[in-house]
Amino acid sequence: MILLTRRATFSASHYYWNPAWSQQQNEAVFGRCANRNGHGHNYTLEVTVAGSPDPITGFVVDLKWLKDLIEREVMEAYDHRHLNLEVPEFLTAIPTTENIAVAIWNRLQAPVAAAAGAKLASIRVYETTDIFAEYRGE
């Protein structure tokens, strides 16, 4: 089995807020991330798929196809957007790096499984170079 990773970047704003909590509780747990005016990051997304190279093309998946899929399913929804206000999955879930990784998995898992002999293996999302979350569908 070969693991193949495609990287993409997007820039987005967000804030952390649990509507079931008081302002004081939100600020105690989330600190500056609870500022309701939001803040932003340059995110780096790594999409890893697993499979065997096709005997004719030598590809696990066509990287151009994967790039276009990420563009269509993720970038169009996330890039230069306010995650809390404009991305449907974060109307209910807090857009932490962990939840972003899960949400992107949910957007890509079925199309990857349907299109090729490969399957989605991991989604890694870097919020900064020193902070990242990963989800493997476990």
Add this chain to the structure above:
Amino acid sequence: MKAYFTRAYSISASHRLHTSALTPDQNRITFGKCNNPHGHGHNYRIEVTVAGPIDPSTGMVINMATLDAIVQKLVVQRFDHTNLNLDPLFLNQVSTTENLCRAVYELLANALQPAHLEKIRIEETENNFFEFAGA
């Protein structure tokens, strides 16, 4: 459901690879320039990965402020701008980054509970890195 959260920390420290179990010549052959008598240093990048379910009330595997406080206290303050060889943990083992990985893992594993420490990954330089995931 399980997700992985990783946070990286930096420490700058000196060390020398040397063991009294070997002769001076053997040390020189085994460790090369890392055995130079007065030591040398690195900017280490330590990645701490925690695994577990995402808490629905916070969206987090672990609150980064909690993680930062524990790692700063137990690892960064202990090793940053020090000579690793003089730390009690390296009195009886060579201060390789393999051993530093295991030492950092053991310093953090219990302290992070109930969060689960998944692994420690340390970059000694941009071309050398090491991982320890327990056991």
